[in-house]
Amino acid sequence: MRLSQSFFYTLREVPSDADIRSHQLLVRAGYIRRLGSGSYSLLPLMQRVIHKIEAIVRDELDRIGGQECLLPQMHPDEVWEASGRLEAYRAEGILFHFQDRQNRGQVLAPTHEEAVTLAVKDVLRSYRQYPVHLYQIQTKFRDEIRPRFGLMRSREFIMKDGYSFHTSAQSLEDTYQQIGQAYERVFERLGIKVVAVEADSGAMGGKKSREFMVLTQAGEDEVLYTADGQYAANVEKAESIFSPAVPSRFTEHHKHHTPGTPTIATLCDFMDCDPTQVVKNVLYQAIFSSGVLVPVLVSIRGDQDVNPTKLSNVLSEMFSGLGSLQSLEVPDADQLKEWTTGELPLGYIAPDLPDSLIAFREGVHGQFARITDFTVSELENFVTGANETDHHVYGANWGGNFQLGYLADVRMAKAGDRAKHDPEQTLLSARGVEVGHIFQLGNRYADRLGLRYLDAQGQEQVPLMGCYGMGITRLAQAIVEQSHDEQGIIWPLAAAPYQVILTVANMGQSEQAEKGLQLYQDLKAAGLEVMLDDRDERAGVKFKDADLIGIPFRVVVGKTIQEGLVELITRQTGEKQQVALEDLESTLSGLCVERKRSDSVC
Structure with a gap:
């Protein structure tokens, strides 16, 4: 690529x-370049980076038996x-x-579990056809509330998403581990x-998932990990x-007037007690896809x-008959009025807050x-x-004064x-950006969408599924977030748009211009990826x-060209x-080999 003949620009201002x-x-x-909120054009240099990343992804997935396909981006609602x-x-x-x-x-797909399941539904009919691992690389869509970074x-991004189908949990586990290694x-x-961390499956479903996080202060996710490298989780x-509680000094059960103490801090200050001696009771409201609102007291x-994620998972299991959990939040005053019979003693709630405070109303679960x-x-x-209000009880105990809820x-x-x-290890915290996420989905999608196969005994069975995502465009930016200095980007060789930039210091000097063009052609002929800066600009x-x-x-290519030398x-x-x-060609080739080796062990 010759910059004088290319679409190329840089900006000085941030x-x-x-x-x-x-x-x-x-x-x-x-x-x-930004087109609109959360929408970016990938210009020629970035497109080359994306192609480099995609090629490596394809190579590693094909190596373990993955088969590339391409699924529709637009899906009918009924799917x-x-x-x-x-x-x-x-x-x-x-x-x-x-x-x-x-x-x-119609849906613009953020993910393709439904589409891939229906694509194989009438094909994978026998256990002999399993396991199957399909993947694709294509544009996905998410209507992000707050697009940023x-x-x-x-809101629009390139992603590698893969899906596997299995007749046994062990087969699913084997592929899950194999893809994680890939x-x-x-x-x-x-x-x-990248750090692999245990993660929650969220809306994807399933019981097991693992995230791959790039640790950076710009990350939106918090990762907890141990210094021994044996544990990391979102x-x-x-x-x-958790730390042991400080023994309570309140040995007798009493109700006390505690004015102006609706928070843990004000209560502990008022009574000179430790927060570990306090049971706080937090109200939530959970709304399920059936339309039922369930009052929750934690x-x-x-x-x-x-x-909130752990609580959501618990509630989803407890109330699976009400459909999927749509929202979980601490209700505000207006929301409380919708399902309570009167004012609640907020800040002074006990574990036995009466169910009678819940309004008898259609669509509201009648018990906390x-x-x-x-x-x-x-x-x-x-x-x-x-x-x-303005009262607490001291010296309370489970089984006597209050009953335990669902543990x-x-x-x-x-x-x-x-x-x-290892209790000797303490958790450390870091910020991270998720660049990959793999899931064991179980039979959720296959069962609901009617995918079945006949086992060795001729009995109809529901297969198990796994899904495996990697954000290609996000990964490209994550590399930059991890590898830059005050002057600019430092691409690892495998992702760099070009391996070499050949800079002619003074295009007005004929020997430099001619030798620069000759070197450009020679290095390209040798198989190196070269861009030639032959613009009529100052060397600086x-x-x-x-x-x-x-x-x-x-x-x-500067003044030393007269001596047969260039600066590298x-x-x-x-x-x-x-x-x-x-010696330039052999030196560059050797450096590229050495750099690839050092990048792969960084």
């Missing part, structure tokens, strides 16, 4: 709408209705949904550091050993917080779903609300907690642009060396 470094650099270096996901995704507000000219509902959270090889070849999924220790977190299940002589782990693990696998401008766009090696700069290290013209 874009006003770019908050994180990788977003700023990709815009400034001319890789992407998503059959799987039970249409209302759930619409309730989240992330689904692009519209009517066609026949007024039939460039390609990190956009993902790790992809990241290794791209020279990017905070939504993380488990830990009892948890005063120093702990409720994990009472959930007791393990942090309080063995507390003795604890402090809690009295169901009366579950709904607490939010946090940095500083002890690790379950060209050098800054080379650093900004992040090509791994820069060859400068390694972008990653800044190392400079003078190289004879006759």
Whole structure:
């Protein structure tokens, strides 16, 4: 590529709408350009990066028996209705949904479980045809409420999504692990550091999933991990050993007047007690796809917080007959008026808040779903609300004063907690960007969409499924987020749009111009990917642009060309060396081999 004949530009100013470094650099270096909120054009340099990443992904998936296909991006409503996901995704507000000219509902797919299941439904009829692993690389759509960070959270993005079908849990597990290892090889070849963490399956369903996270301060997800490398989990999924409670000094049960103490901090200050001695009771409202609202009361220790994801999973199991959980939130005053009979003693609620406070109304479950977190299940002589404003009870106990609810782990693990696998290890916290996620889905989609096969005995069975996603455009930006300096991007060789940028310092000097063009042709003929900066610009401008766009090696054709020498700069290290013209090709080829090796073990 000759820059003088190419679509190429760079910006000196930082874009006003770019908050994180990788977003700023990709815009400034001319890789992407914003069209609208959450929508970006991938310009020629970025398209080459995307093709590099896709090629590595295809290579690793084909190596383990994956077969590439291409599924429709537009799905009829009835497909998503059959799987039970249409209302759930619409309730989240992330689904692009519209009517066609026949007024039939259509979905722009954010994922393809339904489409792939129906594609194989009339084909995979015998156990002999299993297992099957299909994948695709294509554009996906999510109507993000708050698109931001460039390609990190956009409304239109390129994704690799794969799906597997199995006749046994062991077969599913084998493929799940095999694909996880393939993902790790992809990241290794791209020279990017990724941490695999336990994760929640969310709206995808299934019992087991693993995320692959790039750790960066710009990450939207919190990852908890241990220094020994034996544990890492998304905070939504993380488990830990909570600290022991401070023994209570309230040995007798009494109700006390505690004016102005609706929070744990004000209560503990008023009574000189420790938060670990307090049972706080938190109200939620859960709405299911059947339209039923379930009032929820969670009892948890005063120093702990409720994990909404864990709570959602518990409620989904408890009320599976009401359909899928559509929303879970702490109700505000207006929402409380919709399903309560009067004022609630907020800030002073006890675990036995009466069900009679729930309005007898269609669509409202008549009893609280009472959930007791393990942090309080063995507390003795604890402090809690009295169901009366400005009053608490002290010295309370389970079984005597209050009854335990449904026992579950709904607490939010946090940095500083002890690790379950080794209590000597404490959890550390980091921010991360998810670049891959793999799931064991079970039979949810196959069962609902009618996929069946005949086993060896001729009996009809429902197959198991796995799904495996990797964000291609997000991964490209994550590489930049992890690999840059003050001057610009530092691409790992495997993802770089070009391996070498050949910079002619002075195009007005005929010897430099002629030798630069000759070297460009020679290096290309040798199989190297080369871009030639033959623009009529000052040398300093060209050098800054080379650093900004992040090509791994820069060859400068300058004044030393009269001596048969060029300057070779390694972008990653800044190392400079003078190289004879006759040695340039072999030197670059050797450096590329060495760089590929160092990137893969970084």
